[in-house]
Amino acid sequence: KAGVTQTPRYLIKTRGQQVTLSCSPISGHRSVSWYQQTPGQGLQFLFEYFSETQRNKGNFPGRFSGRQFSNSRSEMNVSTLELGDSALYLCASSSQLGAGDLMNTEAFFGQGTRLTVV
């Protein structure tokens, strides 16, 4: 069974540009979450999508957005890039079937996309 796939693995962008990152979850998983990891702040939750709907959102500016497609693949977009957006962006998928299954829910992470803003 294939794991969580994130593309691209590395990106270098210039301040002010926008970027789109992609995440393909484990087959059958409907929940996809995105996290930002930096040396100073650690791992911080960006947002979560479940069956194409954003279900949770972390404390990030509106420049960070995402979406999920009918096949559960997800993309996140960052507009007007800033130097501080340089980070490892991680995607996690979970097989949660519904709101009552969270106790059994386990997250599986991809290898991440390393974004460098110059």
Added chain:
Amino acid sequence: KQEVTQIPAALSVPEGENLVLNCSFTDSAIYNLQWFRQDPGKGLTSLLLIQSSQREQTSGRLNASLDKSSGRSTLYIAASQPGDSATYLCAVRLPNNAGNMLTFGGGTRLMVKP
């Protein structure tokens, strides 16, 4: 607001030693707790998942315990090996709009010396 703390931030041990990593959280109303391993520049590998109703889980040389009432979890690694060198992260899953969101600790960076 849930806060998750991992102590120590870094640990260096000789090969073969048994060791314990600590994780504490401020809000005991969690669904479950997960331990992860992260190698430099890589993603997270799930090691163990403990549901809130469980006291411990074991996988090979790893044993994780959970004391929800005191807000603590430990990861015990038996007979450590150089290949265990990595950063270990704990994360709790909270009741949050029925969503699926993890709150992470800052991690413990482990170095096992041959």
